Amino acid sequence: MDMAKGSRGCNSPSSQVSAEILNETGSHDHEEAEDQMMDLRRGPWTVEEDLALMNYIANHGEGRWNSLARCAGLKRTGKSCRLRWLNYLRPDVRRGNISLEEQLLILELHSRWGNRWSKIAQHLPGRTDNEIKNYWRTRVQKHAKQLKCDVNSKQFKDTMRYLWMPRLVERIQAAAATSTATNATATKSSIAAPATTHHFNNNINNNFQSSAQMLLQPSHHHFGVSSHSQLTPSYSTPENSSTAASSDSFGTQVSPVSDLTDYYTPTTAAAAISVNNNPTPDNSYFVQANHQVGTYDNYSGYFGNQGFGLEHFQNMDEQNNNDQWGTVDSGDISDNLWNVEDMWFLQQQLSNI
């Protein structure tokens, strides 16, 4: 573990590999000289490089990345090796298919911590900060752009909190309910879901469920998911995914059962933005200290009791589903998609929060 600094003591198991890499990148005849002025490889990692890195870490462990890179015979910076290992080669790393629950967690944790990707990633086992950052930038920020508002603006945050996240919860519940029913059927008929659709190994699954349930269980005053509604990963099988075939304009790698797109429409966005004009206690309606304030329960109550629950937004969606993004013809979404009555009603509801 405490390998001396510098290149001494290198007992590279991958000398052949590194030679291949050199040949591949071409042009190296005198390795001694190159060690002095080695131009490092950049860009995508080759299979050989991956193997060399994995082999070395398997034998020597990780850490001390600069010396590791030298000792493993990799013409890469230590930083590059570290990144490759942490974001790609690590055995427990998971990529793609960000599930409903993970999306919800990301939104929730980001609303709490901002761009602290590493901290957020700690609560999504197997996910890297880089992937979460990419998710945020490519999906969430993209829609902020389309909304023509800053991703850090209150408008956009309200859109997420009042519309997207409650919708996500609803869909998680729906997926869980469908899954439960399907599992019962599947148990009877002994039909197993395809292995490739299982996003979690058991450990990761358990860990993740803990985090996600923390958000969803009513005991934590989050969202008011009923107590019998155990959060389960959304295995998108043909059997249990009612929306599995739906287009996923929020990203092809997102879990097929959901993304934010479905509940993002110009009208709903406008609704959230208008909410913004109303004073709300805090940005973190469900992330305040001790989880005391602001819950989906609250919102279900405020909206649902008055017939202004998520169904309302859904209806609004349906009315506008010809221009899902409001970016095609409508120009500024606030121009023509905001219903004055809706605005008034929303403000009335929110003034009670």
Add this chain to the structure above:
DNA sequence: AATTTTTACAACCGCTCATAC
């Protein structure tokens, strides 16, 4: 079917901060 554009993501860079020596 071929070409162009868009998208998603891996990877990099520059910087800051913490820690060990």
Add this chain to the structure above:
DNA sequence: CGTATGAGCGGTTGTAAAAAT
């Protein structure tokens, strides 16, 4: 205290694949 190293972050770029034309 200075230096080396690891870690983390925000921003950006390169590229392969998918989607659109």
